[in-house]
Structure formats: structure tokens, C-alpha cells
Amino acid sequence: MKLYEYMGKKLLHRYDLQIPRGKVVETPAQAAEAAAELGEVVVKSQVLAGKRGKSGGIAFAATPGEARREAARILALKLQGQAFDKLLVEEKLTIEQELYLALTVDGLSRCPVILASLDGGMDIEDVPAERIVFWPVDINLGLQPFMVREICRRMGASFELARQLLVLLPGLYRLFRDLDAELVEINPLALTPRGLVAADAKITIDDDALYRHPQLPRIHEKTDLELKAGEMGLAYVELGGEIAVIANGAGITMATLDMVHHYGGTPANFLDIGGGAGVERTAQALELLLETKPKAVLINIFGGITRCDDVAKAFVRVKENKGIDVPVAVRLGGTNETEGRAILKKAGLEVFLSMDEAVRQAVGLARERANGSTVGSAETAPQGE
Amino acid sequence: MAIYIDENTRVLVQGITGNQGSFHTAQMIAYGTRVVGGVSPGKGGQVVEGVPVYDTVFAAMEAEPADAGILFTPAPYARDAAFEAIAAGLKLIALIPEHISLHDTMEICAYARRKGVVVVGPNTFGLVSSGRCKIGFMPNRYFVPGPVGVISRSGTLCYEIVGNLTNHGLGTSTVVGLGGDRVTGLNFIDVLQEFAGDPDTGAVVLVGEIGGSAEEEAARYIAASMNKPVVAYVAGKSAPPGKRMGHAGAIIERDRGTFAGKIGALREAGVKVAELPSQIPALLKAVL
Known part of the structure; x- marks a missing residue:
């Protein structure tokens, strides 16, 4: 968990390091007020993103008026996609x-x-x-x-x-x-x-x-969906591509994303359901991904602790309860793969044994879907099924 | 011969009465591992899967000495349990839990080093000398004896790769899971050194991932001293910088630990690098 600069400085001060005199503010008026008290100041955006200086998130101000203008300018910025609501206004140091x-x-x-x-x-x-x-x-x-x-x-x-x-x-x-x-x-x-x-x-x-450390503040850098996934015990990272990916284990999930790229697709996310995910957690993972409206879903499970039949049951449950209107490619291997494949076959889904085949299938399905929706009248096309 | 553990290794299970502990004790025994005791404070006197349970590691060691331990305790209690195992005289401990804090791991590693104890993990599936002894939770049936040594930072990806090897008729000598955390007891170099001196191992597969500099260090060692062919696969080619990909160690920070840097270093060291996990058996067959 990264701490904002002003929080970090407070901690440094507690451990007897000197920090500049300063104030945390949220409005240009407060920035001007702080500058009136501190003299010549530096106005610093409180974001977790790096390279604040290069992207205009830090400015010097000689007068309260200037501090007000710079504060207004900086507060309007988004630094590396991160919005923020606090500025640190500090005395300008004489640095040797x-x-x-x-x-x-x-x-x-x-x-x-x-x-x-x-x-x-x-x-x-x-x-x-x-x-x-x-x-x-x-x-x-x-x-x-x-x-x-x-x-x-x-x-x-x-x-x-x-x-x-x-x-x-x-x-x-x-x-x-x-x-x-x-x-x-x-x-x-x-x-x-x-x-x-x-x-x-x-x-x-x-x-x-x-x-x-219950006394420390809690700071979240994650998107809403990433937070929600975290609460479910899933490791989820948004990547912005077309193919939603579910796998079990961080390494194999990364390898799956790499393979999607290798065969010409783009992954929408990293989603690791972890070891020993049962029907419940797998179903939640699938529902979460469907919310993101991907062009295709790729499920790659190599069962150790995780059981393939649980994964298959989760798929069937989501399909029956909520419906799945995007194409899905599945690979099941390892523990209870035969049972898992049988369940999915009954649900009308082809299951691959190798990771390569499943990934190629997913990339193909996503491409068809993308082409289909640009050719036809986009939104209504799937109703023809 | 195999490395670290073999058919004579006597194993103690810490946290044996929990769900994971008891289930995997049974799996290890089924694989042929000599599990001689279990520890669970307050549960001494019980028997789990035919294995006697003791309140402390010292008590277990008095009843029947063990060589190696496997730890299934929850992360907040792992440091204490690991210290106990080291103090009581175990020579190798596998730390299974995920989410052990970095500072706890550093303290465990420091104490272990002072006592000459091998630490596998944390956040690992363990290690297995195929056909002889399994200390971990990997699925039994993929680990059949053969000439390939495997070292991996990740679990399921390692099963995927070992499964591929098995399907191509290639067995394994010893498979070691280093663990997915930023700090781990064993690293690639430690295990490569062991494989270098192991007559049962003809070639080594190194399964890496983005983040940290373990693969680059391994490449340096391989170039200077490795006497056997090495094949590598590194996961995370498409991972964006600054995003932690599940494992605590798998994050590209300030251009360090990138895929390109790792692959470059490994190739330069003469390592055959697979683009996809499925290419590993063919690369191995060419060098074995």
C-alpha cells in the first residue's frame, strides 16, 4: 500500500526527521491562505503516480495569488489517469x-x-x-x-x-x-x-x-471492479482488451495472457481464481467478467487443488441463472477433468485439453464477434441467434 | 540421488490438524513420503491420517526425529512456527502459506541461514523428488521419475509444464517451487547448483516470471558455471508495468524485472527460451 507524500512525511517527522513546514489543502483559497502564512511555497499534487514534476503536478509560487492560481490549475489535472483532491503547500526550501x-x-x-x-x-x-x-x-x-x-x-x-x-x-x-x-x-x-x-x-x-497496523490509513489504488474482486478473494487486474480470461494460479494466468497475445488477441483482464476455488468462487469470477462485456471469455484451468468438475458446475450455474451471451472457450486439465468435460459437453460447450487450442479458439471467437458487430447493426446483432 | 529430499527423508507437518494440513498429509503419504509426525499446539495426542500429533516441534522430535518440515499454519503465525522448526533442528522447511509478511520472511531467512537450514518458499507448492518424496501440495500423478530438474516461481504453471513433460514421456528428478513472493529462501541459483551436482538430472527447466531480478542472476550463474543444458520459460510478456500480477513478486517497477531483460539475459547465457509452455518438451528433447 502506497502512502501519499503528506502521510509519509508525517511518519518521517514522527521518527525525528525534519520535514518542510506545510499544510494539506483542498481548494485554491486554502492554498493562498497557506502561502500567506508560509511565504514562498511549492504546491504539490497528492497523487500516488510518479513523475509529478514532469507532468505539471508541482509548481512554485512566490505569492498567495500565484499559489491560488497554481492550485486551481493543478487541481484540474489528472495525473497518469489518477484524479486527486489534495495539495500539499510547503515552504520553499533553500537547498545547498x-x-x-x-x-x-x-x-x-x-x-x-x-x-x-x-x-x-x-x-x-x-x-x-x-x-x-x-x-x-x-x-x-x-x-x-x-x-x-x-x-x-x-x-x-x-x-x-x-x-x-x-x-x-x-x-x-x-x-x-x-x-x-x-x-x-x-x-x-x-x-x-x-x-x-x-x-x-x-x-x-x-x-x-x-x-x-490498524492505526495506518487504508489507501486503495484499485478500480471498483478490482476492489470487488479482491473482496471475493480473486486477484483481478483490468487490462482493457477484448478477451476476458479466467485461470487458476498467478503464473499460469500470466502465461495465458501471453498466449492470447501470441495468437493475436488482447486480454481484457488478469483474473486468478487461486488454488482450490470451488463452485461459488468460480461462478462469482465468471459473473464479474461478464459484467465487463468482453468479446469472448477464455477459461483455462489446470486442476491441482482446483477441481475441473467444480469449474464446469460454476459455468452451468451462471449460464442457467444469468445467461451467457458471449462466446466461451474452455480448457480443462488435471483433477476431475473427465467429469468436468462431461458436464460442459452436456451444456453444449466444446472443451479443449490443451491450452494452445483453447487460446486460439478464444482469439478466433473474439475476432468473429468484433467483425460481426461492425458489419451488422451493432447492438441488435446477437438477437438473431 | 535427486536433490534436497529423497526416500529416506523424514517429514514433520506443522498445522497438521487443519483442512489443508490433514488433506495434504494424506496426499503426501499416498505419494510415498515418510511423514513421521505432525504438530498442532493444543492438539497433542491426536492422530491424523495415522500420523501422531504433538503440541510442539521439540516434542515431535523427541518422539521421532524428522529431517524436513512442511508448514500449513496461517500466515500471521508462520514466523513463529518457522522459528520453532529451525530451533528444534529441522534441516529443511517448506513454507506453504501465501501472504506471509516480507519482514517476517526476512527474519525467517536470516535465522535459517545462521542455522544452516534450507527454506523453500514462502507461497510455494513445495518440492518433490519424483517417485521418492513429496513435501508440498502438487497433484501426485504428474510427478514421475526422469532426467529433468525443474525450478519454478509459480505453482499451476509448473504443473502445466510438468504435465506437458509427462505427456511427452519426460519425467522429473526433483521439482522445486521457489514461491511467488518478493523474498524467498531458495532462489534459482541455489537450486541450479544442486542440480549441477546431481547425477540423476540431465537438464533443467527454469520457470520464471516478470518482477525482481532472480532470472537475470540465474542467467549470470548459468553463463559462468552451469554444466547442464537449461531451458527456460518466463511468464508475463504482456504484463503492464506497475500492476501486480497476482504474485507479490510479479510486478514491473521502474523498468526493473521486465520480460525483455530476463529473456535477453537468459539467451545470452546460452539458455534455450520457450515462447510458449507447450514448446518446452521439444527444446528439452533436443538437448537431452
Whole structure:
């Protein structure tokens, strides 16, 4: 779960990092008011999308009037498709130097890792690797002062910077551990006349640890349908193509989407019903996909814990209760595949044994459907069946 | 020979009295696994599928020592259970649960490393040395003995691929599920090293996916040291950046962990890369 900048900064402050003086506002008038109090300010959109600066979501304002105008302009924006309703109005910092500092999880060394560089302020991807210090922290030891001294030496930090980092980094590490963070990134960490100040804050909390943190706000980046699917225990991501896909397991679902592309189709979604989905969950998944009005539905099940006859029963139930008016291609393999195929055959559906055949069929059906609706009078065509 | 586990491996099931625990204990026994005990705090004295249940791992080890453990406890209790297994002297633990927090996993891995314990997972289907021992929940009938070693980040996709191999008359030596999380105990390189020294393994299939850098690291190892042919398939070619595709690890962030980067690195290392899962048997037959 990503936190908004202003929330991240509040947390940094709680762990004794300096943050700019500022106010969270929702209207241009409030922005002007904040600027009147703070002096020269920066107005920052509070969105989770990256590259806010490049897309016009951040602006400096010398006067309250300017702050009002910039706030009005920014509030009208949609940044990478995300609407937002909050701005952070902060004092403009006097910056002598910009550093980069982050704590994240390194899959390779299986432990927290500190990333530190004197080249802050730009996208860290653009900083040459040799200018970034990469320091894995033994999670049993925790962050020790000697580590910070060595990180500072490798960064080439001045004595004065090192003195401040020796206080700041342990606080940041505590925050990272206390809050089960996946990422704590400060870019830039600004050196100002009053010391190091976090000019930005990107904090991501591990979703799987949220149960331990009831005090944290809950932020959803998902679409309504993705949320609804999550509540049903389904992993669902919208992709915008024509073929709705249901499969069981994240890997095979991805492989199914890739295969749809391979045979010239476009997937409408990623929908993993997970292991051991019964009739109920599978039926819900199918109903959810039908709501999105796809050109075709592709079901690819390789049964391990999941039973093919359950999947088949779910299909029949949805067909009988709600009706299914889009073409469907099904592959069933694994546990109880014979029973599953028999049930679907009775319901008039051809079932494939191989994934390739089912995908090709789905792509073909979607194409027919698309052509049919452009040739005929679009909306009424299916009634002729 | 096989790797990690074989017909002599004695297995302990933590969380044996739950639905998943008891069902898969029966499945493992049916496969031929030597399940010697189960643990469920407060349920000591019960018998599940003919297996004696103990309150603690220490108690189980006193009654009959085990070599490896499999953990079916709910995610919030997994760290404690894993610590217990490591402290009590198990040498390999398979962490089945999904949604174990990252920090818990890091702590488990750190403790395991200190004690020299192999951690499989979390969020894995387990591992199986075909025909000898299964520690996990994969469907029994696809795992028949043969010369192919398989390492996979995902479960069902791995069954799909192993199922394809079986249909083409290719059996497996050992199949290891690394798990779908960002941090896992075993990684591709650990398992490749084991396969390199295993006389039963003639070639290795690596089943990867987008996200992280495990495939790139594996490619580096293969180029430098792998003595056997490797065939790979990587899922997620069409996945958009920034969207988590089910697995916690399967996300392209800031252009890291992309399909193109992984495929490029693997090809450069001399790995035969399959475009579709169904192409793997033919690629293997050409190198075996």
C-alpha cells in the first residue's frame, strides 16, 4: 500500500526527521491562505503516480495569488489517469545539496537494503550505479552505527553530512521495521541551512502486514471492479482488451495472457481464481467478467487443488441463472477433468485439453464477434441467434 | 540421488490438524513420503491420517526425529512456527502459506541461514523428488521419475509444464517451487547448483516470471558455471508495468524485472527460451 507524500512525511517527522513546514489543502483559497502564512511555497499534487514534476503536478509560487492560481490549475489535472483532491503547500526550501536515500527489501540478499547517493533530486534510475551505495543490513543485527559510518565513507559524504546521517538513518531504519515497509524513499533529501530535510517521501507498506497496523490509513489504488474482486478473494487486474480470461494460479494466468497475445488477441483482464476455488468462487469470477462485456471469455484451468468438475458446475450455474451471451472457450486439465468435460459437453460447450487450442479458439471467437458487430447493426446483432 | 529430499527423508507437518494440513498429509503419504509426525499446539495426542500429533516441534522430535518440515499454519503465525522448526533442528522447511509478511520472511531467512537450514518458499507448492518424496501440495500423478530438474516461481504453471513433460514421456528428478513472493529462501541459483551436482538430472527447466531480478542472476550463474543444458520459460510478456500480477513478486517497477531483460539475459547465457509452455518438451528433447 502506497502512502501519499503528506502521510509519509508525517511518519518521517514522527521518527525525528525534519520535514518542510506545510499544510494539506483542498481548494485554491486554502492554498493562498497557506502561502500567506508560509511565504514562498511549492504546491504539490497528492497523487500516488510518479513523475509529478514532469507532468505539471508541482509548481512554485512566490505569492498567495500565484499559489491560488497554481492550485486551481493543478487541481484540474489528472495525473497518469489518477484524479486527486489534495495539495500539499510547503515552504520553499533553500537547498545547498540534494541527496538520495532509500530503504527497501532486496530479494537477492533477502534482507533490508540501504541505497544512498550524493546525487539526489533526479530519477535514481538515471544515477550511475557507482554513485549509489548499496548496503544490505543483516536483519538480526539491525542498523549499527559502524554501518552508517561506512555508508557515509563510500558515499563520499562530508564530516558534517555524516554527523547528521548518523542520527537520521537509524530513525529511518526504525520506521522501516516498525511499519513493515517495503519501501521508504526520500528523494531529494535536501541539505538546507537548518540541516537535512525530507523534501519528498515515498513510503510503501507491505499489504501482507497491514493487519499489524490498524492505526495506518487504508489507501486503495484499485478500480471498483478490482476492489470487488479482491473482496471475493480473486486477484483481478483490468487490462482493457477484448478477451476476458479466467485461470487458476498467478503464473499460469500470466502465461495465458501471453498466449492470447501470441495468437493475436488482447486480454481484457488478469483474473486468478487461486488454488482450490470451488463452485461459488468460480461462478462469482465468471459473473464479474461478464459484467465487463468482453468479446469472448477464455477459461483455462489446470486442476491441482482446483477441481475441473467444480469449474464446469460454476459455468452451468451462471449460464442457467444469468445467461451467457458471449462466446466461451474452455480448457480443462488435471483433477476431475473427465467429469468436468462431461458436464460442459452436456451444456453444449466444446472443451479443449490443451491450452494452445483453447487460446486460439478464444482469439478466433473474439475476432468473429468484433467483425460481426461492425458489419451488422451493432447492438441488435446477437438477437438473431 | 535427486536433490534436497529423497526416500529416506523424514517429514514433520506443522498445522497438521487443519483442512489443508490433514488433506495434504494424506496426499503426501499416498505419494510415498515418510511423514513421521505432525504438530498442532493444543492438539497433542491426536492422530491424523495415522500420523501422531504433538503440541510442539521439540516434542515431535523427541518422539521421532524428522529431517524436513512442511508448514500449513496461517500466515500471521508462520514466523513463529518457522522459528520453532529451525530451533528444534529441522534441516529443511517448506513454507506453504501465501501472504506471509516480507519482514517476517526476512527474519525467517536470516535465522535459517545462521542455522544452516534450507527454506523453500514462502507461497510455494513445495518440492518433490519424483517417485521418492513429496513435501508440498502438487497433484501426485504428474510427478514421475526422469532426467529433468525443474525450478519454478509459480505453482499451476509448473504443473502445466510438468504435465506437458509427462505427456511427452519426460519425467522429473526433483521439482522445486521457489514461491511467488518478493523474498524467498531458495532462489534459482541455489537450486541450479544442486542440480549441477546431481547425477540423476540431465537438464533443467527454469520457470520464471516478470518482477525482481532472480532470472537475470540465474542467467549470470548459468553463463559462468552451469554444466547442464537449461531451458527456460518466463511468464508475463504482456504484463503492464506497475500492476501486480497476482504474485507479490510479479510486478514491473521502474523498468526493473521486465520480460525483455530476463529473456535477453537468459539467451545470452546460452539458455534455450520457450515462447510458449507447450514448446518446452521439444527444446528439452533436443538437448537431452
